[in-house]
Amino acid sequence: MQAFDEGKIFLDKISREIKIEPQDWMPEQYRKTLIRQMSQHAHSEIVGMLPEGNWITRAPSLKRKAILIAKVQDEAGHGLYLYSAAETLNITREEMIGQLHAGKAKYSSIFNYPTLTWADIGAIGWLVDGAAIMNQVPLCRCSYGPYARAMIRICKEESFHQRQGFDILFTLSNGTGAQKKMAQDAINRWWWPSIMMFGPNDDASPHTKQSMDWKIKRFTNDELRQKFIDVCAEQVKVLRLTLPDEKLKWNDERKHYDFGDIDWEEFRNVVNGNGPCNKERMDARIRAHKEGEWVREAAAAHAEKIKLRQQKAVA
Amino acid sequence: MPQHEWPLWEVFIRSKNGLDHKHAGSLHAADAQMAIEHARDVYTRRMEGISIWVVESKYIHASNPEEASSLYDPANDKPYRHPTFYDLPEEVKNM
Numbered sequence: 486m487q488a489f490d491e492g493k494i495f496l497d498k499i500s501r502e503i504k505i506e507p508q509d510w511m512p513e514q515y516r517k518t519l520i521r522q523m524s525q526h527a528h529s530e531i532v533g534m535l536p537e538g539n540w541i542t543r544a545p546s547l548k549r550k551a552i553l554i555a556k557v558q559d560e561a562g563h564g565l566y567l568y569s570a571a572e573t574l575n576i577t578r579e580e581m582i583g584q585l586h587a588g589k590a591k592y593s594s595i596f597n598y599p600t601l602t603w604a605d606i607g608a609i610g611w612l613v614d615g616a617a618i619m620n621q622v623p624l625c626r627c628s629y630g631p632y633a634r635a636m637i638r639i640c641k642e643e644s645f646h647q648r649q650g651f652d653i654l655f656t657l658s659n660g661t662g663a664q665k666k667m668a669q670d671a672i673n674r675w676w677w678p679s680i681m682m683f684g685p686n687d688d689a690s691p692h693t694k695q696s697m698d699w700k701i702k703r704f705t706n707d708e709l710r711q712k713f714i715d716v717c718a719e720q721v722k723v724l725r726l727t728l729p730d731e732k733l734k735w736n737d738e739r740k741h742y743d744f745g746d747i748d749w750e751e752f753r754n755v756v757n758g759n760g761p762c763n764k765e766r767m768d769a770r771i772r773a774h775k776e777g778e779w780v781r782e783a784a785a786a787h788a789e790k791i792k793l794r795q796q797k798a799v800a
Numbered sequence: 801m802p803q804h805e806w807p808l809w810e811v812f813i814r815s816k817n818g819l820d821h822k823h824a825g826s827l828h829a830a831d832a833q834m835a836i837e838h839a840r841d842v843y844t845r846r847m848e849g850i851s852i853w854v855v856e857s858k859y860i861h862a863s864n865p866e867e868a869s870s871l872y873d874p875a876n877d878k879p880y881r882h883p884t885f886y887d888l889p890e891e892v893k894n895m
């Protein structure tokens with residue numbers, strides 16, 4: 486009887502838009518879904534620092550370098566907010582990072598593509614952060630309190646990420662012929678992986694309905710993807726560049742842009758570990774974690790020593 | 801392989817003089833000083849605060865969510881605690 490009541494209270498809260506907090510009763514599957522989604526999200530923020538970090542030392546000016554450092558630092562913060570929020574669901578940071586390093590947890594497949602030129606930093610900001618924002622804004626209203634609060638913080642910080650990317654592309658597009666070509670080439674390579682970021686089509690996404698019922702998700706993958714394409718199709722005109730899709734065309738009946746077929750074979754391949762940089766990304770994360778082990782150990786030992794010294798002083 | 805997971809800390813930030821400290825989030829740190837340093841890097845990169853409190857999470861005691869109704873119930877039937885309970889004569893403009 487008890488469990489039935491708790492389940493009813495839970496669903497009642499969801500339907501009345503009352504946030505679920507860490508100590509509240511929740512279905513085991515709700516907890517599991519959130520842990521999976523939030524830890525994947527956190528991993529994506531952390532792994533996402535790698536492709537951009539690749540250009541920090543080679544940014545074309547001091548101003549661009551300072552901006553890129555600030556952005557990458559934000560992403561580290563986003564990872565931390567999300568890991569902390571996930572920890573309220575009774576999983577430790579150590580476990581989550583262990584899952585990532587063991588290849589058991591996923592992260593956004595977009596970060597398995599290489600950053601070949603400076604224009605890629607522009608394309609990542611405009612498209613990858615742009616797609617992330619499209620996904621993240623509705624998550625600010627997610628039914629799980631700690632996740633929603635982390636997302637509000639993240640969304641506040643994200644808007645400069647997208648703008649700085651657009652600014653890079655806009656500058657290149659208005660530069661020399663070679664610079665404009667470089668910007669177009671970056672968009673050509675990042676466009677399709679970016680729209681894959683919204684995940685499989687709705688009919689191939691079995692968890693969507695449950696997540697929508699629980700108000701973890703507010704829009705389906707296809708709805709968000711369409712919104713993103715509509716926005717980008719307009720913004721690319723301001724850049725005086727194009728999106729690499731011959732079928733992209735305004736449909737006056739639907740009041741949306743039509744677009745070409747997504748290569749889901751490529752998507753599955755990259756998700757399953759066979760993208761251009763999967764191995765490099767994982768190796769970099771594991772190496773960083775291993776090389777930091779002595780620092781974590783030393784800091785813990787130092788804190789212990791100080792504590793003992795203070796206890797002695799009191800005694 | 802030995803792991804050294806640092807304890808969890810809750811971070812509270814005062815955004816402006818005269819306001820309360822408000823819960824901002826949590827983080828791991830080896831000790832209080834490191835927790836404050838990390839909180840500054842993570843939670844106040846855009847002038848979000850002028851003062852930081854950190855408390856090790858294990859020292860926070862919370863009310864039981866199942867007892868939430870008993871916490872709020874007694875207040876519910878005492879509407880006379882609110883100023884709107886009282887009808888004032890029209891002549892009294894401000895009180």
Ligand SMILES: [Fe+2]
Pocket residue numbers: 530559560563639643
């Ligand atoms: Fe981010």
Ligand SMILES: [Fe+2]
Pocket residue numbers: 560614617643646
């Ligand atoms: Fe970002």
